[in-house]
Amino acid sequence: MTTATMTGPVPNPGSTLDALTTEYNLQLVEWDTTSLDEYLRDKFYAHYLALRDGRRLVVVPAGQDPDVRVNVVRSLITHLGEDAAPPVEPRHYSWCAPGVCIGHRYDNGEILNEHIGAELRLPIPAGMRVHYDELLSAQLVSDENLVDETPCVSFNSSGDGVLLTTAEFDTVIDNLADFLDGLRAMRAQMTSPRAEGSS
Numbered sequence: 457m458t459t460a461t462m463t464g465p466v467p468n469p470g471s472t473l474d475a476l477t478t479e480y481n482l483q484l485v486e487w488d489t490t491s492l493d494e495y496l497r498d499k500f501y502a503h504y505l506a507l508r509d510g511r512r513l514v515v516v517p518a519g520q521d522p523d524v525r526v527n528v529v530r531s532l533i534t535h536l537g538e539d540a541a542p543p544v545e546p547r548h549y550s551w552c553a554p555g556v557c558i559g560h561r562y563d564n565g566e567i568l569n570e571h572i573g574a575e576l577r578l579p580i581p582a583g584m585r586v587h588y589d590e591l592l593s594a595q596l597v598s599d600e601n602l603v604d605e606t607p608c609v610s611f612n613s614s615g616d617g618v619l620l621t622t623a624e625f626d627t628v629i630d631n632l633a634d635f636l637d638g639l640r641a642m643r644a645q646m647t648s649p650r651a652e653g654s655s
């Protein structure tokens with residue numbers, strides 16, 4: 457009688473899912489399905505949505521079993537087949553917005569591309585006026601015509617912008633996360649009552 461031995465690490469559904477969504481450029485969105493009728497809730501496993509801005513979402517029910525989720529997302533990718541991973545145009549990035557990159561042709565026939573990704577914009581609240589109708593926007597760019605063509609983020613506000621490197625963009629993301637935390641705290645304060653008593 458031989459004893460079965462385990463070889464290799466135990467598969468972690470979370471990391472498998474991360475690898476799948478990264479490979480197929482999918483964004484996972486959890487949805488609270490409690491508003492659905494029970495007979496539908498039990499049958500809702502995952503839904504694929506391709507947005508016009510190029511984002512590809514997979515909507516899954518919140519609280520779904522991790523193993524079930526991995527299998528569902530994997531079968532969904534299989535079902536999507538060729539649609540799941542759009543082929544990247546030669547000499548372009550997977551993040552290039554379709555038909556937006558600018559090619560510069562040189563005398564020797566060489567074409568160098570200015571790569572431009574989809575623009576991300578923070579909507580302007582109703583009643584607020586902002587120069588250039590832009591509160592905050594960000595866009596991934598890379599220019600092969602420059603000495604350094606490392607992709608960077610064009611970060612803009614009211615018409616003024618700056619190109620951010622990876623480290624600089626990390627700082628902006630951290631600052632925005634702190635700002636968002638502050639907004640959420642403020643939102644909670646909005647509905648907290650004033651203390652009782654006489655002065």
Ligand SMILES: [Zn+2]
Binds near residue numbers: 547548549552569571
């Ligand atoms: Zn491109």
